[in-house]
């Protein structure tokens with residue numbers, strides 16, 4: 285498929301322009317020399333509005349596009365207390381005049397008197413924040429279940445009042461959101477082609493909700509890319525993580541009208557770098 289066709293793939297889908305594009309594809313000269321390889325960075329930290337979690341904005345282009353196309357006035361999403369996705373969603377909503385409601389699991393309980401980092405930004409972006417604390421013995425997953433139950437009740441109340449809500453899953457990892465990374469992968473291919481640079485041998489990315497991974501898998505399948513795909517977990521993930529990511533990628537392919545399909549063998553997930561847990565810093 286040619287680059288011309290790539291851009292047409294996304295034309296039928298509502299999209300809100302939120303990012304500076306293309307993000308730089310940057311050769312890290314010193315690291316390349318040190319490591320004896322050729323190392324490039326796709327600088328998606330520079331997509332635009334927020335400081336952290338620039339990758340979320342690619343997904344939000346399609347998610348906010350959908351919200352506006354369907355005349356939603358409220359966007360609801362979920363994350364840990366310092367979630368980049370939640371903060372980027374708050375930023376995108378502020379930019380587009382949508383009300384943003386966040387349900388955040390207080391994995392590391394924030395200090396209400398001195399909010400820091402992304403929670404501080406969520407407040408500045410005008411989001412309505414619901415902090416859900418964990419009782420002793422409760423897991424992160426328990427926290428999310430409490431979020432979903434409370435959000436469901438709030439959505440019912442809001443819709444009874446005449447509002448219309450878009451409910452975005454953790455990380456924006458839905459079929460609509462992940463289309464953003466099919467587009468992101470194809471953007472990178474185009475940049476390489478413009479430089480007459482051969483395709484990469486391997487591509488590494490951090491993975492959390494798997495929305496980015498699924499989108500890249502879909503994009504690679506569309507382009508017939510052959511680089512190995514190595515996804516490094518930022519949090520503890522269960523055994524069905526790989527199959528769920530492949531399934532999400534296949535939903536993206538289906539939505540984009542593609543026949544190609546992917547499977548678990550098309551990528552590798554690394555679980556060995558998590559440390560004590562998601563959002564928990566440690567010396568290394």
Ligand SMILES: *Cc1c(COP(=O)(O)O)cnc(C)c1O
Nearest residue numbers: 337368455491492493494495496
């Ligand atoms: C969210 C996030 C990831 C993981 O992306 P997913 O699409 O959720 O898997 C990686 N790095 C950063 C900085 C993030 O904010």
